[in-house]
Amino acid sequence: MKIALAHINQKIATLEENTKVILNFAKKAKEQGADVIIFPEFSVTGGYCNDLFNNKDFVVAEFKEIEKITSCISLPTIAGAITNDKSNQGYINSVVFFDSKKYMEVVASKYVLNDGCFNDLNYFKFAGFSNVFKLHNKNIACVIADSISSIATNLEKVSLLKIDIAVILSCSPYYKGKFEEVKTAIKNSAKKISIDVVYVNMLGANDGYLFDGQSLYVDKNGNFKAIGNMFEEGLTIVDTEGQIIEDRINDKTKELYDVLVLSLRDYLHKNNFTKCILGISGGIDSALTLAIAVDAVGSENVIGVLMPSKYTSKESINCSLELCKNLKVKTKTIAINEIYEIYIKNLTSFFENKEKNLTEENLQARIRSNILMALSNKFGYLVLCTGNKSEDAVGYSTLYGDATGGYAPISDLLKKEVYELSKYRNTISKVIPNFIITRPPTAELRENQKDSDSLPEYDILDDILEKILDRKMTYEQIVDSGINSEILNKVWKMLKNSEYKRRQSPIGTKVSKSAFLRDVNFPISNGYIWKPVKEKNLCQKIKDIDKE
DSSP: OEEEEEEOBOOTTOHHHHHHHHHHHHHHHHHTTOSEEEOOTTTTTTSOOGGGGGOHHHHHHHHHHHHHHHHHOOSOEEEEEEEEOTTSSSEEEEEEEEETTTEEEEEEEOSSTTOSSSOGGGTBOOOOOBOEEEETTEEEEEEEOOSHHHHHHHHHHHGGGOOSEEEEEEOOOOOTTHHHHHHHHHHHHHHHHTOEEEEEEOEEEETTEEEEOOEEEEOTTSOEEEEOOTTOOEEEEEETTSOOBOOOOOOHHHHHHHHHHHHHHHHHHHTTOOOEEEEOOSSHHHHHHHHHHHHHHOGGGEEEEEOOOTTOOHHHHHHHHHHHHHTTOEEEEOOOHHHHHHHHHHHTTTSTTOOOOHHHHHHHHHHHHHHHHHHHHHHOOEEBOOOOHHHHHHTOSOTTTTTOOSBBTTTTOOHHHHHHHHHHHHHHSOOSOHHHHHSOOOOOSSTTOOGGGTSOOHHHHHHHHIIIIISOOOHHHHHHTTOOHHHHHHHHHHHHHTHHHHTTSOOBOOOSTTOBTTTBOOOSSOOOOOOOOOHHHHHHHHHHHHHO
8 A cells, every 4th residue: 555644834823724635645645656645734724723723703703614525635635633522512632534535534543642742631532442344354543543552552552442543643743853763663663563654744934833744654673664755845655565664864963054044934934924133243043043044045035134343243143144145135334333322421410420330231222223123123024032032041132132033043043053063054055154152252342351251151051041941850960970069050140030031032943851930830920949959958858848
């Protein structure tokens, strides 16, 4: 049997367009000799729709599109859709089988709810598990699974149904290393239960989540018979009796860069923006953001704005112009000295007898933000925020200043990853001047300023953040790893005290398991002082309480 695995990049809630995509892909698969085509979870709705699932008119409109697919489909089709339960009292996250003889049946519902980034229990009911249906003499059962753990759980349960092929539909967001985890989980489960496994995930970006569009076919011995291309819309055709293929390991740096490019491109296109604009400072963050933007939508659709102050060095201006020239980006230069002096003049009476401090530095950042937003309002550009995760973590940004924007492409990248990806981009074509990559990081808001004046060196900061956010290490474990306790205390204080800024930051591309506002949320009113707590002392306290 020949199975077509569909990598589709749908737009959320454009139901009629999504239906056309499904019908067109089924037609193409039939032309290529496929016996069945498989689409991912939420194929008809285009992805996870949050509170649109509470809009009855929206759901009824989706039901009508399912009827349209039923009457028009030209090939047996498996797809993710929303259906209602038998009592018509709730909605089910379902797998639907469309037969080319113009009938449709619900063959599965999601078994493990809330197994990923989204809140299934807010919208969907549990309604059984999976039915077995026969296609080309193969017994098939379908499941919906988003997390690695639920893949294994679902496959173990479905193995009790005495089937030949298990089909996994997913709408599971990307994070670094995810697909290797998926491949390993499916390979191990297929061998364990001795059943062929098909996996199809959604493609494209929606609201900062990126879906890799990966697909797999793994036989019952754990061998790969198909591995689809990441981030590419199209079809992968696999013959269940076909040859075994070698596993393919992706270049991690290239993969991460491609994720950022696709996410920004989709955000612009799906939200009806044609052009984007950003401030170019001569720093590494704006340089990488500019390169990503050009690769996403073309240099003709990107505007770089230089906004020098009296603290901006000639090297920063020259490197910014060179960067924009290398990327063939149109530039505008708007000096902020006069605007800044007007602000200071009008605030003099209020600032009397007060020494200069962060206030004057932040004014510069806020003036630049106002200029970018004015250009955005006038011409309809999307303003890109250039902040990274390391800075966001410790609040090294100005609220309503450089933290402003409509989208933040690199907000989930640590500073070390910003450097890594900048160097990678230069291997494609050398566009980022070497001076930008090698210079000490600086915001240039006062004379001879360096980021290290306020922060630990970025390699130390990134190490601490990974240990706190990703590895969930205890205070004692972090100190035992070689981190100075004073530096750890400083980072922790900045991390917890900056939550209010992060809550007001623009949406950005999620690439890690510990993205702020998605996976990591601290209380804004947070008085916790982190101290070492030895586990053995804690256990002893519990024992003492039990004795009492």
